[in-house]
Amino acid sequence: MYKNKAHELTIKEFENIFNRLYELLCLFAHKYVNDLNLSKDIVQDVFIKVWEDKGVFCDEDKIEGLFYTAVKNKSLDFLRSKYAKDVKAYPLEDLETMQTENYFLSEVIIVETSNAIERALESLPSKWVEVMRLSIANYKNKEIAEEMNISVYTVKEYKKKAYRKLRKILG
Known part of the structure; x- marks a missing residue:
């Protein structure tokens, strides 16, 4: 410029x-x-x-x-x-x-x-973001699942996918 x-x-x-x-x-x-x-x-x-x-x-x-x-x-x-x-x-x-x-x-x-x-x-799907924010707030997977009314397996999958995408974005 x-x-x-x-x-x-x-x-x-x-x-x-x-x-x-x-x-x-x-x-x-x-x-x-x-x-x-x-x-x-x-x-x-x-x-x-x-x-x-x-x-x-x-x-x-x-x-x-x-x-x-x-x-x-x-x-x-x-x-x-x-x-x-x-x-x-x-x-x-x-x-x-x-x-x-x-x-x-x-x-x-x-x-x-x-x-x-x-x-x-902000670039992640909203459910993944919600899982990540709760995780950052020190919620356990079971607590996140209860809070979001989803299975513990789904929480783990969302976290795994979010971490993978965040690594690419953040380098």
Whole structure:
């Protein structure tokens, strides 16, 4: 789209980035501030700031990382704020851990992996998805069968087929 040349985002490009990243960034911010509404506010503030500053990007591949970094920094700014210290009472050790590069990278990986798995699950038949979600929630095969009113054998077959397809999709 716009590699290797400084490029101011058009409204359509900005909207596409917003639609692609908003939910992921909200989940990512939530890992820091542990408040969904606050996470949404932080992400919206980041998008507004980028738009108002007329963000110029040279490489489309780096935009995602820039947004993750901006959300991390905005979340940490909130945690360091007087309000967060007075009201939320975050332990200093937690804040120090959250500021590390390892924490940042592991949280990005968790959010991106969860998103990839969710997209892959959406490509499966609905019954398989239901079996997989119950399985992820630590239901035993017998409990899944009872919950869905199907046989244990059918549960095992759905899981086997789902795992096979998920392996192909996720590599």
